[in-house]
Amino acid sequence: MTEFVLTVKDILNRETFNSAKVIAGSKGLTRQVKWTHILEVKEFESLINGGELILTTGVGLQLDLPTQHKYLNSLIDKNAAAICIEIGTYFKEIPFELIQLANEHDFPIIIFEEIVKFVDITQDLHTHIINQHHQMLTQLDTLSRKFIGLSLAPNGILKILQELHNYFQQGVLFITDDSKSHYYPSEIGNLETAIRGYIEKSQMDNTEKITITIDNDIFALMPVRGLGQTWGYLCIQMKQQLSSELFFLILDRAALAIAQILLRIKTIEERRQNMEDEIVRNLMKGREYEQDDIHTYLPTANSKMYFRIFLIQMDFPEISIVEEDWEEVKLQRAMLVRTLFKRHGFFPAVSSGKSEISVIASFIADDCLKGETEKFSQIIRSITEMKEQSYLDGSSCTFGISRVYKDLVQVKDGYKEAKEVFKMYGSKIAKTYFYENLGIYRLLLTLKNSGYLEDYINDYLNVVLDYDKKMESSLFATLCVYLECNGVKNETADRLFIVRQTLYNRLDKLESILGSKFMEPSNRLALEVAIKAHQLVNIEGTISFSR
Numbered sequence: 333m334t335e336f337v338l339t340v341k342d343i344l345n346r347e348t349f350n351s352a353k354v355i356a357g358s359k360g361l362t363r364q365v366k367w368t369h370i371l372e373v374k375e376f377e378s379l380i381n382g383g384e385l386i387l388t389t390g391v392g393l394q395l396d397l398p399t400q401h402k403y404l405n406s407l408i409d410k411n412a413a414a415i416c417i418e419i420g421t422y423f424k425e426i427p428f429e430l431i432q433l434a435n436e437h438d439f440p441i442i443i444f445e446e447i448v449k450f451v452d453i454t455q456d457l458h459t460h461i462i463n464q465h466h467q468m469l470t471q472l473d474t475l476s477r478k479f480i481g482l483s484l485a486p487n488g489i490l491k492i493l494q495e496l497h498n499y500f501q502q503g504v505l506f507i508t509d510d511s512k513s514h515y516y517p518s519e520i521g522n523l524e525t526a527i528r529g530y531i532e533k534s535q536m537d538n539t540e541k542i543t544i545t546i547d548n549d550i551f552a553l554m555p556v557r558g559l560g561q562t563w564g565y566l567c568i569q570m571k572q573q574l575s576s577e578l579f580f581l582i583l584d585r586a587a588l589a590i591a592q593i594l595l596r597i598k599t600i601e602e603r604r605q606n607m608e609d610e611i612v613r614n615l616m617k618g619r620e621y622e623q624d625d626i627h628t629y630l631p632t633a634n635s636k637m638y639f640r641i642f643l644i645q646m647d648f649p650e651i652s653i654v655e656e657d658w659e660e661v662k663l664q665r666a667m668l669v670r671t672l673f674k675r676h677g678f679f680p681a682v683s684s685g686k687s688e689i690s691v692i693a694s695f696i697a698d699d700c701l702k703g704e705t706e707k708f709s710q711i712i713r714s715i716t717e718m719k720e721q722s723y724l725d726g727s728s729c730t731f732g733i734s735r736v737y738k739d740l741v742q743v744k745d746g747y748k749e750a751k752e753v754f755k756m757y758g759s760k761i762a763k764t765y766f767y768e769n770l771g772i773y774r775l776l777l778t779l780k781n782s783g784y785l786e787d788y789i790n791d792y793l794n795v796v797l798d799y800d801k802k803m804e805s806s807l808f809a810t811l812c813v814y815l816e817c818n819g820v821k822n823e824t825a826d827r828l829f830i831v832r833q834t835l836y837n838r839l840d841k842l843e844s845i846l847g848s849k850f851m852e853p854s855n856r857l858a859l860e861v862a863i864k865a866h867q868l869v870n871i872e873g874t875i876s877f878s879r
Contacts, residue, residue, distance in 0.1 A: 338365045338461060340414045340440050343385065346460075348453045352416065352442050356431040360438030365413045367461065368454045374403060382411035385457070387450045390423025397427055404430055407439070414440035420447060468578045475499065475582055479589035488593045489514045492586055496568060499582070506556070506590060507531065508564035520569075527551065527567055541580055543570065554583040558591040558598075561660070566590065602663050605684070609666075612683035612690055616641075618744035626740065631679045631694050633738075638702045641734040641746035644669070644689040644715065645754055646724070658686070664723040665689060672714055676707045692743060702736050705766055712765060730757060731765040752777055759871045761864075772861060776868050785865045792862035795845050807845070810838045815860055819851055 341361040343349055354361070366383030372391045373379075380386075386407060407415060417423055426441060434441045475495070482491045493504040493516040503520030507513045507528055515521045526546050531553075541554045550570040555562045566587045570579075608629045614621050631637060666684040669691060673680035679694040697704065718726035732753035734746030749767040756762035762770055770777075779785050796808050810828060817823040825835045842850065849855055 338457075338464065339363060340365060340385070340442075343457060344442070346456060348448070348456050349442075351444055351446050351448065353445065355426060355441055355443055356434035357414070357438050357440040359435075360414070360440050363413045363438075363440065365457070365461075368457050370450050370454070374399070377406060377410065380410050380412060383413055385413045386415040387453060388415065389418045389421070397429060400427065400430060401433065404433055404439075408433075408437045412439075414442055416442040416444065416453075418444045418448060468581075472578060472581055472585065476585040476589075479586050480592075483589040483592050489590055490516060492589055496582070496586055500568060500579075502569040502571070504569075505567040506564055507567060513564075523549070527553075527565075531565060541583070552580070552583060554580070554587045556587045556590050556594070558595050563591065563594050598663065601667070602659065605663055605666050605682075608681055609662075609683045612681050612692060615692065615740060615743040616683070616690055616747040618741075629681045630692065630740070633740075634696075636696050636698065637694060638697060638736050638738055639692055639694040639740075639743075639746075640708070640736055641743065641750045642673075642691040642693045642708065642711075643732040643747075643750040643754065644691075645730045645732070646687050646689075647728045647730065661723055668718070668724055669715075672711055676711055678707075690747070703768070705733075708733055708766075730754060732757070733766050735768050755871050759867075761867050761871065772864055773868060776861075776865050779865075780868060785869055789862050789866050789869065792858055793866060796842070799841075799845060805838075805841075807838060807842055810835070811842055811859070812863055814839070814842075815856065815863070 339361065340363050343365055344352060344354070344361070364383055365385045367385070368387060369380055369384040370387045371379070372388060404415070417426065419425070426443065431441065433439075478495055479492055482488050482495060485491055489506055493506060493514055496502075496504045497516050503515070503517060503523070505513060505515040505520060505524060505527065507524060513521075513524055513528075515524060523546070527544075530544055530546060541552065543550060543552050545551075552568050552570050554566040556564045556566055566583055568583065607625075611621065611625055611629050662684045666682045666689075669684070669689055670680050670682050673691065673693055677695065681692040681694075683690040693708075695707075712731050714726075715724070715729055715731075716726040718724050732750035734749040734753075737743070737746050753762070753765060753767050753770070756770060756773060757765065762773060764770065767774070776785065793808070796811060799805065800808050806828075810824075813827050814821075814824045817827065821832060821835060821839075825832050828835065846859075847855070850859065
């Protein structure tokens with residue numbers, strides 16, 4: 333790499349500085365000189381931007397020591413490169429206090445002990461700086477063209493990293509939210525975990541380049557952005573904390589080329605996601621499908637291939653998503669969920685809606701292990717911990733998971749089961765996300781739409797419900813809790829927050845209505861089933877236990 337940085341040390345080797353002498357701040361000779369400026373006034377804060385080599389005859393320093401001290405401090409604060417003072421008519425010597433201040437800040441003070449032409453110095457240095465700038469732009473243009481060409485080549489991201497490595501002779505990484513990252517050479521991959529951890533933990537502005545230090549190694553991070561989002565970070569080792577302007581310009585051009593690759597990939601993914609979305613929705617609704625389309629998005633059937641339907645419901649208004657942002661949100665949601673399922677060994681097909689995400693989660697398992705639920709539970713925990721507010725806020729999600737199936741024609745049945753779990757969990761009737769764990773409700777659900785449940789409920793509970801309605805009493809609530817407590821009266825009274833005598837009075841009334849043998853096993857079972865059926869047909873509401 334050609335260094336396009338002009339330092340104080342470099343200018344001291346030029347012919348125009350033959351008579352120059354460094355009397356202070358010798359440790360600051362690596363300061364970059366961006367321009368030269370002749371300064372003969374004491375008020376100059378608005379006249380310099382930083383990086384200037386200040387040339388003066390000392391007119392502005394013909395002041396008392398405190399003012400001179402302030403003058404030099406201002407140059408240091410404005411990040412000037414150095415000051416060159418002509419010793420002679422206007423300024424005879426440099427006070428020890430100024431030398432001491434310059435040494436403290438590694439700020440070079442250079443003196444000319446004979447008269448020099450400042451015009452010769454400025455002409456020489458400005459010509460050199462402009463020529464350097466021209467060479468820098470030429471080199472930047474050459475590299476930019478290479479990056480654009482590589483962005484159109486197969487495995488373009490890795491090839492761009494290789495080009496950066498060849499140019500800077502430093503390790504390069506591209507770190508994304510996706511599990512797959514890129515790096516070159518291979519040994520630099522050992523640093524990925526540390527850099528990724530720094531990015532995830534820090535609250536840095538993801539729109540600006542930054543430098544970080546990890547284990548005494550300095551890295552430059554350049555965000556790779558597209559469509560208003562940060563897709564990852566281009567990361568390169570640095571030889572020193574301050575690198576040239578060209579260094580960051582090259583990183584910026586490389587980041588832009590990588591963004592173009594990612595945009596193209598995302599466009600392809602979006603097209604694929606829309607097709608996958610349609611296939612999944614057609615299967616959920618029991619519509620006909622093409623076998624060729626199915627095999628594009630779902631694994632080929634075999635004796636050990638099974639699937640469950642996994643639904644995610646987001647509990648926030650659909651209108652909260654701006655329509656023009658929806659395609660990006662939809663794609664990002666699908667990518668997040670697909671990556672999570674793949675990480676746990678599934679073959680997912682995903683349909684992403686504004687309030688619901690549907691997944692056909694295929695997996696390979698022996699017949700004795702097909703009902704295993706731990707991996708699904710791990711996925712649920714991972715989703716609930718997600719804080720991607722723009723795409724998927726896990727704290728607002730509810731889940732429903734069907735039984736295990738094998739034939740794709742059963743996707744529709746699995747979808748219905750997962751939807752039922754939504755309703756049951758949301759109404760607090762059930763405390764499970766898995767359909768097979770719903771117990772007696774599985775049987776009741778099959779009867780729900782037949783009309784039999786209403787007749788059954790009326791036969792066993794109508795007298796109690798009618799009495800409560802007429803007398804504004806709480807016999808039904810008392811019956812529910814009494815059965816849940818297995819007929820233990822102390823526990824029942826405590827849960828209802830009533831005294832035991834009040835409970836006895838209510839139980840006497842229940843006996844007069846239901847019969848004295850209502851707690852015998854067969855009668856009790858019939859009542860418990862009727863109560864659960866009542867909860868099911870009134871799933872939109874919840875039971876209120878009044879005192």
